[in-house]
Amino acid sequence: MSLEKHYLALDFGAESARAILGTFADEHLEISEEYRFLTGANLVPTMYPEKVKPNLESDLSLQWDFIRLWEEAKNAIKKVAKEKNIPLSGIGIDTWGVDFGLLDRDGSLIGNPFNYRDSRSIGMMEEAFKRVPKEKIFEYTGIQFTRINSLYHLLSLVINKSPALEIAATFLTIPDLFNYFFTGKAVSEFTIATTTQCYDPHKQDWSTELLDGLGIPRRIFPKIVMPGTIVGPMRTSVAEELGVNVPVIAVACHDTGSAAAAVPAEGHNFVWISSGTWSVVGTNSPEPVINKSSFTNNFSNEGGLEGTFRFLKNVMGLWIVQECRRQWHEDGNEYSYTELTKMAKDAPALVSFIDPDYKKFLRPGKMVNRVQEYCQQTGQPVPREVGEITRAVLEGLALKYRWVIERLEEMIGHKLDTIHIIGGGTKNTLLSQFTADACGKTVITGPVEATAVGNLIVQAIAKGDISSWKEGRSIICNSFEILTFNPGDQKPWNKAYQSLRELMGK
Template identity: 40%
Template structure:
């Protein structure tokens, strides 16, 4: 009998429920429900609307019932680092504050007063981003210590939704590693780091691996939506799910392209060395204790904000075409500069950066878009160089996955500037990785090797070759 799994995939701007199942050895997908996600201002903080997001998950399950679909399982993935704290009555102590909130400004340096930076990296293997969970928690300790004293449960965003589905509290491994509080070698919460920071270690739960069957829906939820199913942990970190869709090839670098660009390779052990620290690479947990050795790059967030700043007059496709027409514009920005994390106006910030660095300022939407795409490609090129230096080998191909792989202009730019073949696809990499993890738990797919063979057979991959004139330069 065919097993049906629902992937709940929630990103920075939208979420969706996607039904997945195998038919004659081919993975089929069907979008059931799509909804908006955005950061809102609550008091002085920029927050996610966790309650509304969970209601949208339930709306999607109601839609399943109306369509006559009774899924066998559900799995949730979201972005990393953000969390909810619950008190002894399991009530939220805070809003689900976004990593883009400025509360962590200057906090990283305060943490280094308690823990030497190099030690923190060598133990956790996680890159330094000012919004990492460790710095968010220490910010709360500095401003509202009573919150941490009352906290009995630390749940990352997908952990919290899983709790609302099942009444069970666990911390899933791939997302837990992004906190910079999990030891890369023991794969458990690093209690020594927590003690050094004076953070209550009792609020953290047991770390569970992807493919864990957490349990069934709560009786209350079954009564509300009208059917029961298993709740299975995928890689709840969306990039962890997406990377499952990358072919297992030793000569391939991946780019998970969305709001963020995550560029790296899959590895079987953490690379916690000083050069990796200097280049700010991370070792995030993956399926079956694999490691995602990668670097965060600001990604398509910049073009999303550019589109919004132009009052959504232009579609993404139109911005790409206008960028093509602005071929003579050559200014570049450092896409990883913190000034682009949450500026009041992205277009103005790009212009200001160009002015500050004595470059020509973009004046038209096409020039702004061209600047963003060229700058992303340049950042990818640098990251590829750093990866090859660390691994002391050349990689032949780059596999771009996720929604951003549909940007043909950017794909060709990456091929041209790196001199490497670029394979683009699958588009729905995150939902696919989520679903195949569930199907492995349900014994419908044997292992990740089998899953990747099915994915390769099921979805289109486009190839981009570097332009000869670029290679000959």
């Protein structure tokens, strides 16, 4: 590729979203952040106070202001394509998984999408197992059990006889909803569809047996398309508003799918960790791994590129640090992530640490108190200082990564030599070193903007500007800084790991 080609990645995260411009030329990719805005969900009244069900925490629900996000997405495109007059060859949108919106028969959005942390899914896994055995659900889908999955939010609508579900004609995950708003085409991209726990990888389609068993109407589920599909040109009305008409491409629309695509490694003998609000720990597989071991260990098979699968487990991630930081801010103490990392580095090592997947860490609010309560309840010294609390979280994450990787290695039958960490969490070099130390493996980090990079590469392949993923990985290696972390003294980490395993058993 000699001539410059420009693509725009709209990368939505739980805290913020960015518009990343990618310019390809001479086997090199240059990226720049052109626009950023906050995305956070809001607590809004959604029912009469007397209508609150026993499983709900209040008459407030955690929802995404989708119309505001849609307006911001358009602003980002206008800034790049119209104000800067940059000719875009395509745009691609990736977001977090599982959340969704519902359209009525005319194609109108029925209310704001709920956030996956909303309390409406509390108790829904147990309700699902009454209708379809847990083992059967895993056999159908191969997806990790967690109440955040779309399946349990849909079941809550069924059980509560939701008026929204009664009039719904189409189910669209968040990136699919953006693609629909831009193009008028209602389809579901493969990688994001698999996160819902409604997809059957054996049939390569929605799991009609599971949906029927739970009473979820199969009529609402749209056609599934593969990453790299050009969804279409923009709606005429949108193109006229923006002053440009850019092809909309279904990338690996699940942000972790795009991030995993940007790992600068060949073959399958490595682990990747997509590090951000969530830590997703996995390896690539040509086929889903659905058996007794993956069921027992609660692992997931999510879609990847070219019909492959990401065999993985979701770990709570840096969400816990984000929420601690928010609480400190509310208490009048403003710390940057750099400051928190420095204080953690200076704190005593391996005194107290958490299991990041402890259930009380899922919900927002008062996270500092929850970390302290966890340490107290598990018989550990209670961290008091900011650095001690942050270090307890980071060390717990590194130790949990080791547990997940050891389970991965057991299930695939061989050792995985190297850990590739990608995404925004790579900026935390202390966590990268902790991971090398805890796991006893070399850690390679980068690119930092892995999700946007994977998004851009898929777009360029879809338009024929890159010939293959082999060329794409070569471009990534030529374009971005890659750092290496070697493991240090294993003895204290081995002792701490045994302690974590005991804590997980409590």
